[in-house]
Amino acid sequence: MTLVEINFDGIIGPSHNYAGLSAGNLASANNAGAVSQPRAAALQGIEKMRANVRLGLAQGFFMPLDRPNTAWLNGLATDMASAEAHIRAAAFSASAMWAANAATVSPAPDTADGRCHLSAANLLTMAHRSHEWTGTQAQLQLAFADTQHFAVHGPVPAPYGDEGAANFMRLCPSHGEAGLEIFVYGKSGGPFPARQHIESSKAIARAHCLNPDRTLFIQQAEAAIAAGAFHNDVVAVANERVLFTHEQAFEEPEAAYAAIRDRMPEAEIVIVPANRVSLADAVQSYLFNAQLVTLPDGEMALILPTEAQANANVWGWLQEHVAGNGPIRKLVPVDVRQSMANGGGPACLRLRVVADPATVDPRFMADEAKLDRMAVVIAEHWPESIAPDQLGDPALVAQVQTARLALLTACDLSSLA
Ligand code: SUG
Numbered sequence: 001m002t003l004v005e006i007n008f009d010g011i012i013g014p015s016h017n018y019a020g021l022s023a024g025n026l027a028s029a030n031n032a033g034a035v036s037q038p039r040a041a042a043l044q045g046i047e048k049m050r051a052n053v054r055l056g057l058a059q060g061f062f063m064p065l066d067r068p069n070t071a072w073l074n075g076l077a078t079d080m081a082s083a084e085a086h087i088r089a090a091a092f093s094a095s096a097m098w099a100a101n102a103a104t105v106s107p108a109p110d111t112a113d114g115r116c117h118l119s120a121a122n123l124l125t126m127a128h129r130s131h132e133w134t135g136t137q138a139q140l141q142l143a144f145a146d147t148q149h150f151a152v153h154g155p156v157p158a159p160y161g162d163e164g165a166a167n168f169m170r171l172c173p174s175h176g177e178a179g180l181e182i183f184v185y186g187k188s189g190g191p192f193p194a195r196q197h198i199e200s201s202k203a204i205a206r207a208h209c210l211n212p213d214r215t216l217f218i219q220q221a222e223a224a225i226a227a228g229a230f231h232n233d234v235v236a237v238a239n240e241r242v243l244f245t246h247e248q249a250f251e252e253p254e255a256a257y258a259a260i261r262d263r264m265p266e267a268e269i270v271i272v273p274a275n276r277v278s279l280a281d282a283v284q285s286y287l288f289n290a291q292l293v294t295l296p297d298g299e300m301a302l303i304l305p306t307e308a309q310a311n312a313n314v315w316g317w318l319q320e321h322v323a324g325n326g327p328i329r330k331l332v333p334v335d336v337r338q339s340m341a342n343g344g345g346p347a348c349l350r351l352r353v354v355a356d357p358a359t360v361d362p363r364f365m366a367d368e369a370k371l372d373r374m375a376v377v378i379a380e381h382w383p384e385s386i387a388p389d390q391l392g393d394p395a396l397v398a399q400v401q402t403a404r405l406a407l408l409t410a411c412d413l414s415s416l417a
Helices: 026-030 038-054 070-075 085-092 133-143 198-207 222-226 253-263 279-285 306-310 312-323 368-381 394-410
Strands: 004-010 058-062 103-106 116-120 150-153 168-171 180-185 215-219 236-239 242-246 268-272 291-294 300-305 328-334 350-355
Touching (some): 004 291, 038 300, 038 328, 038 368, 058 133, 103 350, 116 198, 116 350, 133 150, 168 236, 168 242, 180 198, 198 215, 215 253, 236 291, 279 306, 279 312, 300 306, 306 312, 306 328, 312 328, 368 394
Parallel strands (some): 004 058, 116 150, 180 215, 242 268, 300 328
Antiparallel strands (some): 004 350
16 A cells, blocks of 8 residues: 555635634735635636646645535524624635645554544634534545545534644654654734644544654744744644744744654754744745645655745745755745635645545545546636625525535535535
8 A cells, every 4th residue: 555645625615705704814814805706716726736736746625615604604593694794704704725724634654543543623713614624524524434544533622722734743754654743732822812722632642543652742932823823834844854944933942843853863854044034924925834745756845825936035045945955955836825815825725644545535536637627617606706795695605505516516526515
């Protein structure tokens, strides 16, 4: 069995809009009230997947969830017509696109029972994200239904917040070998919420039957959260033996690096100093919200947002790194600006699962022909734009629902309807 890293991207849903729902996410707050372009957004996402397929990477996807979430509105004893504006926006959000928040994933080599474990994230800190897990779990159960190879868990119970793989990193000699699983949690008390609670991280480590000697819990820097790094993946990313991190990502960085090196001496920690790239630059450019991937030729590439290329401090540092002897050998800018305007970069849009692709339901796996078919459905059905005052419009609601059903049908996934 060949274990490879598969990136599952969340397809950007037809209700994508800018409602400013995420306190502590500066892009979401700054773009509140702007007119969104769901069709262009989803096509940007498709092109990102296509580029990764062309790089020779294994690519999967998840479907948009049913929005507005009428079951959630029913639970609040309301509906789209009469709900208050903030509830209506929360029910309508396309936030499930950020698949890094769908689940935490422990690949088979790390777990005591030799299966790949996935825990759906409860996302309970943000109202609009707190009702994603039902739809997400249904997809995980379908995509990873092979119980010989996968175990899908439900979310950690309230009140402990869990944001999935966005606050999780894995270091390993190669994807198919046992690794060091690193859970990064926040402590509340700052100006913005700390979304990942240590209680959730520990619960997931137990549920996934991880080896305590190869599991670490590291505190996210309070300064990073205050600067707008609402998830750790805004300031750090790992791939195989490389940790690529901002100097101010962790509350006690030296202790964190020492603990990592103690458990994994071959780890290579690439630290971007604050005097070259400030936390503000990191948050504005999403330098670290990149896909750090191993290409088929063995070299590492950083698939990063075009915003990183546009930031002189960031791009200058990266050019020096690539010209020197650093582990990142190639920079691949991608345009995901519609998602970026809500605080979601290339890494937010994907969930990494190390598995044998043959054990995944093939309906969730992408190739160029399938991406072409999805692009046709998106071009035909996704709204061109959504203005904030349109969210309650019954015609828009109907269009969004029809659009999703068309994509489910095209991908033979109507059972998710
Ligand atoms: O949870 N934005 C998302 C962005 C998630 C990014 N994911 C990772 N870093 N892995 C969030 O804050 C904005 C929605 C709005 O404002 O309408 C939003 O939910």
